[in-house]
Amino acid sequence: MRTISAIEITKKVRELCISAACILEPDVAAALRTARDTEQSPLGKEVLGQIIDNFEIAGKEGVPMCQDTGISVFFIDIGREAVIDGSLADAVNEGVRQGYKDGYLRKSVCHPLTRVNTGDNTPAIIHTSIVDGDRLTIKFAPKGAGSENMSRLKMLKPSEGPIGIKTFVLETIREAGGNPCPPIVVGVGIGGSFEVSAILSKKALLRKVGAPNPDPEVNAMEVELLGLINELGIGPMGFGGTVTALGVHIETHPCHIASLPVAINIQCHAGRHKEVVI
Amino acid sequence: MTEPIKITTPLSEEDVMKLHAGNKVLISGVIYTARDAAHKRLIELIYREKELPLELNGQVIYYVGPTPAKPGQVIGSAGPTTSGRMDAYTPKLLSLGLRGMIGKGARNREVIEAMKKYKAVYFAAVGGAAALIARSIKKAEIVAYEDLGAEAIRRLEVVDFPAIVVNDAYGADLFQQGVEKYRRAPRD
Numbered sequence: 001m002r003t004i005s006a007i008e009i010t011k012k013v014r015e016l017c018i019s020a021a022c023i024l025e026p027d028v029a030a031a032l033r034t035a036r037d038t039e040q041s042p043l044g045k046e047v048l049g050q051i052i053d054n055f056e057i058a059g060k061e062g063v064p065m066c067q068d069t070g071i072s073v074f075f076i077d078i079g080r081e082a083v084i085d086g087s088l089a090d091a092v093n094e095g096v097r098q099g100y101k102d103g104y105l106r107k108s109v110c111h112p113l114t115r116v117n118t119g120d121n122t123p124a125i126i127h128t129s130i131v132d133g134d135r136l137t138i139k140f141a142p143k144g145a146g147s148e149n150m151s152r153l154k155m156l157k158p159s160e161g162p163i164g165i166k167t168f169v170l171e172t173i174r175e176a177g178g179n180p181c182p183p184i185v186v187g188v189g190i191g192g193s194f195e196v197s198a199i200l201s202k203k204a205l206l207r208k209v210g211a212p213n214p215d216p217e218v219n220a221m222e223v224e225l226l227g228l229i230n231e232l233g234i235g236p237m238g239f240g241g242t243v244t245a246l247g248v249h250i251e252t253h254p255c256h257i258a259s260l261p262v263a264i265n266i267q268c269h270a271g272r273h274k275e276v277v278i
Numbered sequence: 279m280t281e282p283i284k285i286t287t288p289l290s291e292e293d294v295m296k297l298h299a300g301n302k303v304l305i306s307g308v309i310y311t312a313r314d315a316a317h318k319r320l321i322e323l324i325y326r327e328k329e330l331p332l333e334l335n336g337q338v339i340y341y342v343g344p345t346p347a348k349p350g351q352v353i354g355s356a357g358p359t360t361s362g363r364m365d366a367y368t369p370k371l372l373s374l375g376l377r378g379m380i381g382k383g384a385r386n387r388e389v390i391e392a393m394k395k396y397k398a399v400y401f402a403a404v405g406g407a408a409a410l411i412a413r414s415i416k417k418a419e420i421v422a423y424e425d426l427g428a429e430a431i432r433r434l435e436v437v438d439f440p441a442i443v444v445n446d447a448y449g450a451d452l453f454q455q456g457v458e459k460y461r462r463a464p465r466d
């Protein structure tokens with residue numbers, strides 16, 4: 001057994017919160033630069049130019065690239081040979097508290113009914129899984145509301161099949177228009193149960209932009225959907241253009257013979273995801 | 279690309295009538311920030327016929343909730359939020375003289391109609407370009423609802439704030455025009 005210190009987790013989470021808000025991951029940055037080269041609308045190109053200038057300024061000056069520094073979502077893989085010398089949730093929440101305060105990040109979490117702000121961006125959303133080994137992998141993906149609010153979930157009839165899935169995705173993206181700050185990455189969770197499809201769609205966004213699903217059949221749908229989405233003409237910020245999405249990531253899970261859950265989680269161009277292994 | 283048009287707030291009806299969907303603008307002067315919670319309070323004051331903490335006539339409201347300023351900064355990162363959430367409150371404010379709004383994403387029918395009726399304009403700033411936009415903000419002070427934190431109403435002095443006209447006072451809509459132009463998918 002390997003002991004992992006809760007204090008170490010807090011320290012790492014604090015750093016993750018600040019660096020994710022200010023420094024765009026290289027895969028997203030590269031995808032946005034390519035998008036600027038391929039976008040056909042002159043206004044769209046200019047918008048992408050501003051987006052690129054913006055993340056460069058943010059990285060250089062150590063300020064948040066977007067004012068919506070998001071609700072703090074974590075996916076944590078716990079090695080089954082690791083023990084934590086304290087509460088994981090407490091350690092993570094303390095890291096969020098410190099990171100959002102010390103990094104001058106916006107506290108964007110409130111009670112769902114009274115709308116009173118919790119004041120420190122906690123509680124974090126923490127998804128855990130037990131994996132092999134003795135490490136702790138913390139994946140952090142702060143999520144802004146602009147793109148999160150455009151997400152949808154639908155229980156399709158199995159007879160609707162792949163065509164029904166694609167129609168639902170295209171409908172969702174078209175209705176979202178400029179709201180989720182395109183160019184976007186589209187996470188799609190297909191199968192499982194009601195809640196599993198939603199979690200899969202969010203997990204899909206943790207992949208590097210454009211990284212294919214290893215299953216060739218699923219990847220074929222990713223490629224097809226990306227093409228179809230970019231034919232919608234929404235473009236950067238919805239001003240019209242040929243780059244609406246940078247990638248489509250699909251995750252699947254077997255489901256009940258009588259159901260076909262499909263969830264769509266949209267990620268804006270400020271695609272913040274960072275990972276650390278302890 | 280064409281050069282941006284420079285405009286200065288407060289905006290007159292004449293200023294607004296010169297702007298067309300798709301124009302790039304650089305805004306200078308005073309603008310006010312307000313988002314969901316502040317809008318709710320403003321509308322409550324209006325219905326109770328109380329005085330507002332800001333003069334709406336000719337003004338521009340920027341939908342933003344900035345990050346806290348670091349020591350030495352005027353304001354933190356300050357990009358636009360989704361405007362649609364303010365749609366329910368907007369026609370009332372337009373009827374009281376509000377001339378412009380800055381945000382991101384589309385407005386509903388009622389707001390677009392009210393912009394035509396009361397001669398106002400809706401600008402979009404680039405969502406997520408919050409560090410870049412903050413550079414055009416030279417001064418920021420809270421004028422109301424400090425308890426709302428990021429959602430308080432702030433008076434901003436801006437110089438060459440970059441934005442794009444989405445809905446003009448003639449009823450044109452850049453989102454529709456732009457998407458129409460680049461759509462290759464068949465319409466259903």
Ligand code: SF4
Binds near residue numbers: 068143144147270
């Ligand atoms: S959708 Fe993303 S880029 Fe746009 S404002 Fe929200 S967090 Fe920022």
